[in-house]
Amino acid sequence: MAWIYGGGFLISGGTLLYSGSTIVTQSISWETPVIFVTFNWRLGALGFSLSDDATSADILNLCLKDQRLALRWIQDSIKAFGDDASKVRPLPSTSQYTLDADNDYLSCR
Secondary structure, three states: OEEEOOOOOOOOOOOHHHOOHHHHHHHHHOOOOOOOEEOOOOOHHHHOOOOHHHHHOOOOOHHHHHHHHHHHHHHHHHHHHOOOHHHOOEEEOOHHHHHOHHHHHHOOO
16 A cells, blocks of 8 residues: 555655554454555655746656655565555545556556
């Protein structure tokens, strides 16, 4: 399970509010354990620079690029943690995941 926290692209997910311990504990009690992965990304002006320099350097929407890179890493690396890449599912807390069409490769199959 790849948890994509919300926060309006302004609030960090590195808090206990976004801990996966409750989800993992519940999955174990249901005898269907999950591997819970979450990650942070650039926010605010660092994630969404709108300058002419950023436009010419093609470094717009770095926040979404960070998310996509993290999801690809999870997809490529999950086997090392004892799981199957075909079972990886993104779990966005809000609809921001749908904003980036390039994330389609991780959609449920």
